[in-house]
Amino acid sequence: MAYLTYEEFKKLNSADVDEKKFDELLPKASAILDNVTSHFYARYDMEKDNPWRVDKFKRALCAQIEYFNELGATTFESINNAPQTFSAGRTSVSNASRYNPSGANESKPLVAEDVFVYLEGTGLLYAGIGVRSW
Numbered sequence: 001m002a003y004l005t006y007e008e009f010k011k012l013n014s015a016d017v018d019e020k021k022f023d024e025l026l027p028k029a030s031a032i033l034d035n036v037t038s039h040f041y042a043r044y045d046m047e048k049d050n051p052w053r054v055d056k057f058k059r060a061l062c063a064q065i066e067y068f069n070e071l072g073a074t075t076f077e078s079i080n081n082a083p084q085t086f087s088a089g090r091t092s093v094s095n096a097s098r099y100n101p102s103g104a105n106e107s108k109p110l111v112a113e114d115v116f117v118y119l120e121g122t123g124l125l126y127a128g129i130g131v132r133s134w
């Protein structure tokens with residue numbers, strides 16, 4: 001079962017993504033969120049969970065779909081295949097980095113930063129180990 005329908009996507013997000021593109025991006029975006037949330041909703045029923053947390057998860061999924069749509073790519077390699085610099089005649093253009101002025105050795109993440117904005121505080125990012133007291 002899909003985590004999100006196209007109707008829900010349109011209600012939660014104002015991104016200009018048509019239904020065909022949504023259907024293409026949803027499986028990979030869902031896999032990304034499963035990875036980030038340790039497959040929480042693969043193990044627990046969304047229908048029985050706290051509606052607030054489900055809403056945050058769906059908004060994060062919308063953000064990931066929007067990110068893939070804006071980049072026009074869904075894999076790490078295709079997201080980062082733009083050259084750092086290129087030259088045409090005597091003109092040289094560099095894609096400068098936020099962290100390194102030369103632009104070298106930086107890549108865009110596969111996960112949209114906005115995903116973490118929505119999931120923070122929901123418990124879905126928890127990566128600790130449960131402790132049992134005997």
